Amino acid sequence: MQELAICCTGSVVKLDAESTSDIDREFEQRLADCSTLAFRVAMGVLHNREDAEDVAQETLLRAYKNFYRLRERERFRAWLARIAWRLAVDRWRATARRERREVAAAETPPSLTVEELATRSEFQQHLERAMDELPEKLRLVLILAAIEGHNLREVARLAGLPQGTVKSRLHLARKQLAEKLKWLARDTKLA
Amino acid sequence: MACERYKVSLADAALGELEPAPEAELRAHLENCAACRAAFDAERRLVAAIDWGVAASVAAEPSPELAARVRQRIEAVRVPARPWFAGSWIGRWVPAAAGALVVLALVTMWLARREPARPGTPESAKNVPSQHHSQSGARVPDESVTPRVRPVGSAAGSRRPHIVRKVVLKAAEAEVLVPPGQREAILQLYEAVRSRRADAASLLAKRGSLEPVALKIAPLEVAALDLDSKPLEAASDH
Numbered sequence: 001m002q003e004l005a006i007c008c009t010g011s012v013v014k015l016d017a018e019s020t021s022d023i024d025r026e027f028e029q030r031l032a033d034c035s036t037l038a039f040r041v042a043m044g045v046l047h048n049r050e051d052a053e054d055v056a057q058e059t060l061l062r063a064y065k066n067f068y069r070l071r072e073r074e075r076f077r078a079w080l081a082r083i084a085w086r087l088a089v090d091r092w093r094a095t096a097r098r099e100r101r102e103v104a105a106a107e108t109p110p111s112l113t114v115e116e117l118a119t120r121s122e123f124q125q126h127l128e129r130a131m132d133e134l135p136e137k138l139r140l141v142l143i144l145a146a147i148e149g150h151n152l153r154e155v156a157r158l159a160g161l162p163q164g165t166v167k168s169r170l171h172l173a174r175k176q177l178a179e180k181l182k183w184l185a186r187d188t189k190l191a
Numbered sequence: 192m193a194c195e196r197y198k199v200s201l202a203d204a205a206l207g208e209l210e211p212a213p214e215a216e217l218r219a220h221l222e223n224c225a226a227c228r229a230a231f232d233a234e235r236r237l238v239a240a241i242d243w244g245v246a247a248s249v250a251a252e253p254s255p256e257l258a259a260r261v262r263q264r265i266e267a268v269r270v271p272a273r274p275w276f277a278g279s280w281i282g283r284w285v286p287a288a289a290g291a292l293v294v295l296a297l298v299t300m301w302l303a304r305r306e307p308a309r310p311g312t313p314e315s316a317k318n319v320p321s322q323h324h325s326q327s328g329a330r331v332p333d334e335s336v337t338p339r340v341r342p343v344g345s346a347a348g349s350r351r352p353h354i355v356r357k358v359v360l361k362a363a364e365a366e367v368l369v370p371p372g373q374r375e376a377i378l379q380l381y382e383a384v385r386s387r388r389a390d391a392a393s394l395l396a397k398r399g400s401l402e403p404v405a406l407k408i409a410p411l412e413v414a415a416l417d418l419d420s421k422p423l424e425a426a427s428d429h
Contacts, residue, residue, distance in 0.1 A: 056253060
């Protein structure tokens with residue numbers, strides 16, 4: 001059994017073999033609780049299941065590797081959400097660059113499968129494109145607020161921002177989306 | 192004209208971000224304006240669709256294999272055992288402290304090489320004239336050993352010419368340098384004076400006055416040169 005050093009609330013605790021298994025169990029519990037959060041953050045950015053799963057895996061692996069550095073365990077979800085966000089945005093940027101290079105003239109993103117195209121509504125596709133065009137700081141609060149119905153306080157804690165900032169950014173994000181998609185409302189496609 | 196005034200607040204109201212007073216005013220206007228009411232309804236549907244769509248985009252569940260795959264990858268890159276101070280301030284300062292200690296050790300070694308030998312150290316013992324203790328305990332330099340005082344700048348002594356100069360002897364261990372062959376005689380004299388078998392004062396009196404006596408040097412007598420003799424070169428040939 002390996003030996004891990006875990007920092008708890010600012011103090012250093014040396015763990016013997018038995019408590020190391022406790023730590024493994026603790027991370028296992030967090031893995032079960034938070035893997036969905038990591039996946040959904042990635043999904044909100046990437047809109048693609050396979051890519052989101054890859055990012056979620058990478059996120060959880062990084063979290064495991066750096067778990068001992070996390071002094072405040074109660075911030076694990078926020079910490080994980082930010083890792084997932086950063087990895088997802090990096091992946092999204094790389095994918096966007098590649099797609100622009102390879103299929104500049106394509107009507108729909110090539111990462112979507114035939115099944116996904118068939119099941120997605122036109123509005124959803126437009127919405128996701130509009131989300132992709134949002135500034136990152138607006139997109140982050142929009143996605144975090146959408147996940148599991150987080151309220152402003154929870155989004156603020158996850159994003160590490162003041163609540164007032166979250167509120168104004170969330171408002172701005174929704175407003176920009178509404179302006180981008182207003183033409184859909186005018187065409188009464190949402191009636 | 193009145194509708195233009197409410198155009199901006201329609202969007203904010205649809206987003207639920209309008210302040211209570213302007214919202215009440217807008218509601219009152221919507222009661223009497225069918226066009227604005229239709230626009231507001233469309234705006235509200237749009238916002239609702241956006242909220243629903245954003246939530247739907249993140250509502251997907253990960254596949255059941257996700258956790259298993261993560262565990263598999265964790266097993267492959269399991270964190271190696273870390274020292275207890277890893278991640279703490281101690282862990283961050285240990286490398287710096289180790290580096291400082293190494294530098295300190297090097298500086299100390301360098302200074303030690305430059306520092307003169309002190310009495311009592313093996314190095315100083317090598318450079319002090321060897322001594323032996325007489326039966327009475329008096330320390331007299333061994334006459335068979337030449338003191339290792341080397342002239343400054345000599346090839347052999349250029350490395351540490353100051354070593355012997357810095358040796359400090361205690362007053363109780365005063366040494367006497369004696370001419371070769373007179374060591375035993377001096378020792379016997381010393382013992383006699385010390386045991387009062389001989390009177391030092393009378394010995395000194397026998398020696399006479401210590402006042403310096405002017406040397407009497409007879410003038411040199413130089414024979415007159417014979418200038419008529421053979422030249423030196425010719426003489427040296429023979």
